[in-house]
Amino acid sequence: MPIFEYRCRRCGQVFERLWQGPERREELRCPQCGAAGSEHLEKMLSRFASQGGTASSDVSCGTST
Secondary structure (H helix, E strand, O other): OOEEEEEEOOOOOEEEEEOOOOOOHHHOEOOOOOOEOOOOEEEEOOOOOOOOOOHHHOOOOOOOO
C-alpha cells in the first residue's frame, strides 16, 4: 500500500496518508484545519530510500591513489 505525503495550502500542515484502496483525493482532509479536496491539498514529491549501493561504487573525491 502506497504512502503519500500532502501539504495543506490553507495552514501549511504536512502529513502522510496510507492509501488502502479505491479512495478519492476529494475525501482527504487536513488533520489540522480540516481543509479538503485538491484545491487545498497538494501532493508532494516524497524522498525514498534505495537499496543496493555500496561504498565501492562511490566516486573518489579527487584523491589520487
